[in-house]
Structures are given as C-alpha cells and as structure tokens.
Amino acid sequence: MPDDTRSTRIPRRTPESAAMVAEVKRAMAITALLNRLSFDDAEAIRDLFSELIGARVDDSFSLIPPFYATGGANTRVGTRVFINQNCTLYDLGGVDIGDDVMIGPNVSLITSGHPIAQSQRRAAVTAAPIVIGKNVWIAAGVTIIGGVTIGENSVIAAGSVVTKDVPPNSLAGGNPARLIRSIAE
Numbered sequence: 001m002p003d004d005t006r007s008t009r010i011p012r013r014t015p016e017s018a019a020m021v022a023e024v025k026r027a028m029a030i031t032a033l034l035n036r037l038s039f040d041d042a043e044a045i046r047d048l049f050s051e052l053i054g055a056r057v058d059d060s061f062s063l064i065p066p067f068y069a070t071g072g073a074n075t076r077v078g079t080r081v082f083i084n085q086n087c088t089l090y091d092l093g094g095v096d097i098g099d100d101v102m103i104g105p106n107v108s109l110i111t112s113g114h115p116i117a118q119s120q121r122r123a124a125v126t127a128a129p130i131v132i133g134k135n136v137w138i139a140a141g142v143t144i145i146g147g148v149t150i151g152e153n154s155v156i157a158a159g160s161v162v163t164k165d166v167p168p169n170s171l172a173g174g175n176p177a178r179l180i181r182s183i184a185e
Helices: 015-034 042-053
Strands: 008-011 067-069 075-077 087-090 095-097 108-110 124-127 130-132 143-145 170-174 177-182
Touching: 008 015, 015 042, 015 067, 042 075, 130 143
Parallel strands: 067 087, 075 095, 087 108, 095 130, 108 143
Antiparallel strands: 008 124, 170 177
C-alpha cells in the first residue's frame, strides 16, 4: 500500500474491527443475491447495488454479474458507470468512481491490506482510498490498490497493477503500472 496520509489502521478485537466484520457479512449477503440475477435484469441489479452502497445509483449505472464485495458503505459511484463481470471491490478505505467510468472484466479495486511487519500482519487491517476520476477506462484484469488516484480521462492497460497515482489524460500499464504516454486530445 502506498505511503498515504489518508491511510487508516484498524486493530483486531476493537469496536472498529467488529463493525468491519459486520459490513463484510452484510456485503456478502447482498452480493450473493446480486449474483443470482441475469445480466439483463438491470433494474434489480441497480436496486441491490444501491442497497450495497447505501445510496441510489443513477439509472445509467450498469453492472454485469458476478460481482464481489467486502463492503459497500464506503463506495461512491457517479453517473453512466459501467462495471463488467467478475469485478471485486474492497472499499474499507473508500472508493470514489467518477462519472462516465468504464471498468473491464476481472478488475479488482482493493483498498485494504495488512501491515508489512510480520509481527503485525494479523494484528490489524490497513486501508487507504481509491479515487477514479471522470471518463476513466480501466481495462480487463487490472488491480488497483489503496492510496491510488486515477486522473480523469486516463486509461489503465489490461493486466496492470496500479500502485501509484496516474495523472489525468494518461495511458498507464504494466506491473507495476507506469506512465506510457499522454493521451490528451
């Protein structure tokens, strides 16, 4: 996880940890229902996703199941957002998806992790936000970790692992992802 002043740490066996576990259980129950739906049952998908995040998504929102989440209450989704099948969302640190974002299949947005030190790995969960700007395209098989901001109008190439911020109007790719070139029009 990038060094980020927005990072949080949740120690085990605390009220915050218990709340986190309760949110995971809630999210998994909702996603189990969502994953029983057909891809063309758009209204029911929007209803369940809205329940997951605790806010009504716009009628332009589109998601193709299956979809996996360990939360939802820390997610904000803009208008005209498309999420393709088999995506995973861990939003403990917060996920903000701007308007007109396209998320390809098998994408993982993972805001949480564990401390690096061996003695602390099981003692806490760490989390930092992911922010995805307007009009971003995240291609198939991308993983974005907590603490990363993807600037508006950018494209993340298929199979990339994004560990650092991507500036606006950029093409980034690789593992770890790096700036490939500007895509300003």
